[in-house]
Amino acid sequence: RVGPTLPVSSELAAGPVEPPASTVEGFIEAFLRELNYGQGVLLSRSTINDQYLALARTVREYLMAGWLETGALRREGDRKIVGYLSAEYLLGRQLGNALLATNLQDIAEEAMRRCGIDIAALRAQEIEPGLGNGGLGRLAACFVDSLATMDVPCIGYGIRYEYGIFRQTFENGRQVEVPDSWLALGSPWEFPHPERQVRVDFGGHTEKWTDDQGRERTRWVPGWNVLGIPYHHMVPGFRNGTVNTLRLWSAKATQAFDLQIFNSGDYATAVRAQTFAENISKVLYPEDSTPQGKELRLQQQYFFVACSLHDFIANTLPKDFDLRQLPERIIFQLNDTHPVIAIPELMRILVDIKGFDWDEAWDITRRCFAYTCHTLLPEALEVWSVELLGRLLPRHLEIIYQINELFLEEVRQAFPGDEMRARRMSIIAEHPERSVRMAYLATIGSAKVNGVAELQSQLLRDKVLPDFSEYEPAKFTNVTNGVTPRRFIYLANRRLSNLITDTIGSEWVTDLDRLRELEPYADDAGFRAEFAAVKQANKERLFRLLSVRDGLELPQHAMLDVLVKRLHEYKRQTLKLLHIVSLYEDVISGTVAIDQVVPRTFIFGAKAAPGYHLAKEIIFLINSVAATINADERVKGVLSVAFPANYNVTLAEKIIPAADLSEQISLAGKEASGTGNMKFALNGALTIGTDDGANVEIRQLVGDDNFFLFGMTEPEVEALHARGYNPAEYYESNDKLQRTINLIASGHFTDGDRALSAQVVDNLVTQDPFMVLADFQSYLDAQARVDAAYRDPERWTRSAILNVARSGFFSSDRSMRDYLDRIWLSSPVE
Template sequence: MTVETFSSDFIARLRHSRGVDLETASQNDLYSALAWTVRKNLIDRWLETKKTQAAQKAKVVAYLSAEYLLGAQLNNMLLASGLEQTARDAMASLGLDFDKLASVEVEPGLGNGGLGRLAACFVDSLATLDIPAIGYGIRYQHGIFRQTFVDGRQAEQPDNWLELGSPWELPHPEASVTVRFGGSVAHATSATGEDVATWTPSWEVEAVPYNYLVPGYGTANVNSLRLWSARATQSFDLQIFNSGDYEAAVRAQTFAENISQVLYPEDSTPQGKELRLQQQYFFVAASLRDMIEQVGTSLDALRTLPERVVFQLNDTHPVIAIPELMRLLVDEYSVAWDEAWDITRSVFNYTCHTLLPEALEVWPVELLGRLLPRHMEIIFRINDDFIAELREQRPHDELLVRRMSIIQEQPLRAVRMAHLATIGSTKVNGVAALHSELLKDKVLVDFSNLWPGKFTNVTNGVTPRRFVKLANPGLSSLIDEAIGTGWVKDLSELRQLEPLAEDAEFRARFRDVKYANKVRFAKVLQERDGIEVSPDAIFDVMVKRLHEYKRQMLKLLHVVSLYDRVLKGDFDPTTLTKRVVLFGAKAAPGYLMAKEIIALINAVGKTINSDPRLDGRLRIAFPANYNVTLAEKLIPAADVSEQISLAGKEASGTGNMKFALNGALTIGTLDGANVEIRELVGEDNFFLFGLTEPEVEQLQSAGYQSAKYYESNPALRGAIDLIASGAFSNGDRSAFERVVSDLLWHDRFLVLADFESYIEAQSTLESAYADQDAWSRAAVLNVARSGFFSSDRSIRDYLDRIWHAPAVPLR
């Protein structure tokens, strides 16, 4: 496509779709026209991809995920279509600033953290590898929330990401699917003596599909992301409206639309719990119906489901899909129970993303039975059949039966969704080598003993297109010049950089790229948040969801201990290594301890950032509402990647991979994918500290007492005492009493036990950073040896170990 053609299409879109010309267009008009012009060049490929896959009756990977943290779409679409320079030149020819227009885009509010970002990486890689695939999820009207700080404390605001519309989505209301809830189930006996169930729901909603294009890189294939939006089947009652009760006239619409309003509604109330379950069933019911209609609803077609589709359950959120498929097969399509169960187990696979028991969803039987009565019956029967088989294999072991039952009896009768997922799936996978072992040995040990062949590992990965090629153009150009451009699609080619770690000129150029990225990020932070940071400091970065097991408190205690030593005159502050500690994190609205930690981080930052004795040598920066757009500027600028969760708690992590790929050195525990990162980049290029997972278990089993560490370590005691003294709360000793008390008397995640080891590792890190040439060598090796962490490799592992879906490239 020529610059002239692109410009002409852009002007046509501006006039015919927005109703304005170049002189009267707003910035949003211009951005939308630009997006539509780019999208136009992908639509034909998308339609041809769908046509080709349907003609070949290709096996489709249907990825079921409650989150897709996509990031901004424009530059990714341009990269995939090969039109980056054409678009820039076209805008310049019209007197427009491309970068200014691109900055208008608001990234989709469809995810929160690693789970959603992984899903986005996976759909990108599936398209790039020519695998027929469709991602299914929810089109959240307001996403999770927009984080702001009020007096240093997190405040949640609506994320109005759709306020000006999205030019990337293609709505198809004519393809809506009806999703039903509540009601009752009646049973009758057929002429052949079989039980026939009839579910009579009490209310229903429409699921309206919105398609997003998912183009592959270096291929003509364009896959789909299909997101469902809820609307009422009868949204407006004219008779009630005419009677004057205007609120009641639209009550059904409001009630229905609540389902797709917000990602992860706060569930500390019964209403919040019910809404979450409604969301989960809503999107999987619509998605299963959509996929079955593509395959066919005849008995012969349904029997081919295992050859035509594989459903991947991304965590427990979509697991209600298992009884839903059974309901469709048995109740609506008259497939015999045993055959339906064979089909169901053949098409589902389950990815577990946690090691925390509290993160494995359970739904009260009362709630599930009231909202989805037929599904509750199906779950009971699945469980009865499973328990009968189990008792045959393990007679006289009722404790085992109770542990493995789908139904939990105490303290509340509830459905264990991870058990249902494991029983109803062909394969269960963890997301890092250590995580998968712990999943088999601890979390689902009874199931792995029963079905050892069912469990496997697929270590997570990230897409190099967004997180290196787009996010880090300076590094990308340097790599292209050194080894060619093939690495963008085959990240293992980064190994060719390894000899260049010994090249002084290459190391110098690498340092220049890193410094330029730090300057760029400092400018972004100043313009976006009014926060000033010096690119001459170490950029020490910890960005991830705020959770106690991730141990943001350990990082903060390190900062406070440095400050405490300055206050006590232990050393001259001018000898401090210049350091900016960058936090980015959201806390779940109902997670009070996490919100207290955020408030404390901001309070500490406010104090030390304004203390003239430090002369800016130690600073905290905590920009609000950390998202993919900010990540794409921060990750390339990072010097240090903080991956300091308690060993045995983090499933994998993907931020750790992004930082290593962009030349940041990791300080971390042997947790999640840190283990594999350290093995690949080399022990000398990774700052290890902390207890190992077996040591954690041993310490906790022996009766861990955090106060003993406080009493025996002067630096730790000084840091905690400084917080308790009110030094960061205007003398109010009670302000952060909850945090201090929890550290001293509970400390579930052994922050105090790992403190001394962490401080020692930080000291080693500072010494290493002082030798910039040696640091650059280690950073280059991190990049060169991190090619394993491509999501393309992850998808190939899924294909080899679980999905077995052939590629279908366009001819």
């Protein structure tokens, strides 16, 4: 690097680093240069993929100077940096966001038009990087967007999975998973830096040794290693010149292959080690709640965490940095427990390598980490068997034992004689097998612990980590999730964005509370008409897409009732299904005349973890019900069910702006927050929801009149559980519920084959762990209120507008401010 003491700008070369002129002509010139000299083709010979790559690289050029400058400021400044550690980033397509950030949409569109290219076809060419499962991964993507927009220096660390979340297809209504080879045609958004490789060790054993001051030390003698290659991605702020970095690690074998074996002719054996090493970043685990405790998964976690800590200490900090100052320079935010092995890793670096005393190292470490918990389900809390951890990371296991021993000593001092408490708080669980509770390690090793919505944070304190919150109450806090308005309003809903901007100006994009200024317009009939027209246009756009994409033909004028999220029993897709079947049963049994039914189109989107059997049965049942209802002339045009395959960020951006009704129907006390719920409200859908996760806060803000609440509260759920829940009682005593379930059980939706619906039905009637039957009647009653409200379009639109106007709180910019104030204790760059 030339002239490190010169101001950053003088290090930037004139010419290629300077962005091309922000004119149509300048854009065309840069585009053709990329096409000809980057891609090596003439426009007349270029494929859509050539054009897409060239367009992406052109937009990239406009971000490059800002990126270099942001990086230099980060390294040379002395501000605290956020190191976001996340095993998942569910980014969504990049081209649109880059055009938005650079304000080049119109210029690029016109430039492409003049080149004879339809920019929409190029946008469609991009395969979204699906490096995440659901809410947790998408939250990480929203957070890095907000930090860049707020000029907060941040490095997002993660894994460059070669295969992201599987592509879902349906065969005869059953989910079939197809590998997501998102890199097959090349990604123009990543910058590989093989020269910045990091070595990561595994296995082996530890040894004691004595240093020259006579201190007893430990060293790790590893058994094998791999290389981590960083791939950098730009994270552009919204038109502010800041471009932060996402650094994703890819695993590579240390030695390409064993030449001796290779020469002897045994090619397969020669490359085995390579295949083994490179498996580490091969594929994203598709479980979204239940960790599987698989060895490869622990390898992934340690792999990316070890690379990231090393990278930060060796490459981001100045060479002579005094590590006692580390907490002043970095806060590592742990996105759930997946990166928690970073805590013993930092201890190992400080104690074993840098020679710190244990106590000093522990003091530093605890101030460098903060932990976010995203769940309330006990089965979702990660544990690693001591056997596995000790085999893969023997030194880390020793460190964890040491942390635990010292911690329990403190606890015993604070609560003398309370041995049960010490046992409950131990990082090491003894049953069913000896294992490490990662959430406990995270809590003990972090400066702060937060939940992701008010209710969950409360339950986290009271139910999940009660001993810890009693021991260190000040450590616990809440930061309610948020979503980025750039992607989920501005990009996804251009029509609504334009209407908002025409009405209150454009400040809302980076200051979402300004949406409040829309409130008075809810009573303006002219504005309501425009708002309703936007919704209708978004519906039509969605229907065109679903017609081409999935061969679905949907009625143009029906309430669009949407349930999109991962398939999980606690999210209760079956409750929605029961509602649909009950409406249908009402009609075919002659109980309700068809002209009394409010026309509704139900949309589902959901992937099931490949090993989650019951979830896959539920998918099959939804598809079966959809096929039957859609083919039944008696309800044609009134009840329709659509389940487009492969719900992902790209599809969400089309579905959410079109929705009238947002279904957020998890059993109270189970959904940590939800973020889809926020996206829908911000796009003018009304919510039917339980008192769960962030629904609670949405309802408080939009008001009871503009939200359809139903179901038990969390304490009621607990009480019913304590009394002993028997779903059969509800089935026996509710005639409508009985008719609904009987119709499903009869094989009506499965060509007469009762066996095909039996697993879902039996589970509901005999187990029903998430109390679907207990909430059924309340849900139906709320749906009746929805129908009544929808019959009055003016009232409905008024409520929809108020949902938009009052949901500004759910911007991820606000979440980031909360993290800055309550956890990171740091502020944006001036």
